[in-house]
Amino acid sequence: MLKTQGPLSVHDMSKQLGITEMAVRRHINTLDRDGLLETKLVRQAMGRPTSLYSLAAQADDLFPKNYMQLTLDLLSELVQDDGEDLVDRLFARRQGTMEQRYQSRMDFSKLEERIEELARIQNENGYMVEWSQTGQDEYTFSEHNCPITQVAYRFQQACQCELKLFQNLLDADVERTECLAKGGSKCIYRIRGRK
Known part of the structure; x- marks a missing residue:
């Protein structure tokens, strides 16, 4: 999802995957721990800022190459x-x-x-x-x-x-x-x- 769609929020990923936001956060924590994610804080018109997650350059090696x-x-x-x-x-x-x-x-x-x-x-x-x-x-x-x-x-x-x-x-x-x-x-x- 992050490879094909670019930066996504936990909420966006949760909806697309059909799992809870807590489950998405566990995956995010693992990817972040392994240095595979970049996080960007985006301010909203109303409410708290939202974190958007995208793949770090190191994550590129996880995808097929020829x-x-x-x-x-x-x-x-x-x-x-x-x-x-x-x-x-x-x-x-x-x-x-x-x-x-x-x-x-x-x-x-x-x-x-x-x-x-x-x-x-x-x-x-x-x-x-x-x-x-x-x-x-x-x-x-x-x-x-x-x-x-x-x-x-x-x-x-x-x-x-x-x-x-x-x-x-x-x-x-x-x-x-x-x-x-x-x-x-x-x-x-x-x-x-x-x-």
Whole structure:
């Protein structure tokens, strides 16, 4: 309602939803607590001012987006115009940019600590990571979700970029043993410390 109709009062929402104003206020309190609402006090010709509620900019992420299709279309156009080499270079640059962004967070002497930090980074980006130690200086790193799966299906450069990023950030030998974009149920990496 707030997305399609703009600012509304509690009374307006109550009437449209067919619930009590108290019930609407509970929803408003939750949305406000989560930083998803903006409130504007509007003076009336008579009586008390009324609060009008609208969605905050942060709420926009709650609605469906089709960025993936845009990304796929743009990358496909680049391939048509300039070939796969340009896409290779774009993903290599992305990998370098991400490496610069996260390198400062990898200032740990132990490989295990770097893996733990990489898991934190990937979880912040929606990858749903689990990792475990499997042997002396050997680890398994599993990503149960890939936010860019559709891009990775079409452009394997995304997967190569991630593998190289992990190798460089961890300063370790990293091998991908299963890949979502190649039909796996998750992306699994085997990590071994360098001697």
